[in-house]
Each structure stands twice: as C-alpha cells, then as structure tokens.
Amino acid sequence: VQLVVESGGGLVQAGGSLRLSCAASRSIISINPMGWYRQAPGKQRELVAGITGGGTSNYADSVKGRFTISRDNNKNTVYLQMNSLKPEDTAAYYCYVDLFGTNHWGQGTQVTVSS
Secondary structure (H helix, E strand, O other): OOOEEEEOOEEEEOOOOEEEEEEEOOHHHHHOOEEEEEEOOOOOOEEEEEEOOOOOEEEOOOOOOOEEEEEEOOOOEEEEEEOOOOHHHOEEEEEEEEEOOEEEEOOOEEEEEEO
C-alpha cells in the first residue's frame, strides 16, 4: 500500500511553472516530515525540498528562490510550487514521508522542461 501519491507533473517551457502535489493516505502521516527528491536519467536521486510537521522547510541550493514547499495538514497534502523552471530541472520527482527514520516513497511524477 502506497502511503503517498504524487500528481501534477508534465511538460513545460523554460521559465514556466508547475505545482506538484503529494497526498498522504492517512492523516497521521501528514504530521511527519515529508518532501521531494528528484532523479534525472543517469544521475543519483537528490533532495529537492523537505518540510517538517511544524512547517520548517529546507531546499537544495539549486532550487532556492524558485521552488516553494508547503503543506496543508487538513488535506494531508504537501505541495511543491516550481517557478522559473529550467531544462536542468527535468527529472522524475518523488514524494516521500519519513516514518521513524525510514523514507516511504510515491511512484513518482515526471517533470520535463523544454528549452
């Protein structure tokens, strides 16, 4: 049973915006740390942004000032607003929830940024 499910990926031109959503299957999960990783072809999976249950966030240097992570615990959902997208942001984006030190992953959603 997947604990989180992503949506919102797609194709966008450079400079455009997308918003990814990650829905948690149980309300208790939404108070745990959650976030987003991404993996481009031939590259390792890298952290994009994370957010604690209390709303404290952190970002990869490459996305600071362009991406914003937020959460709505009433909707059990975490969002990743991505602005000023670049071709190098092209990757599969994976949501995770941290349960007692173990990350549980969604199936991923593809983001493709054309130049």
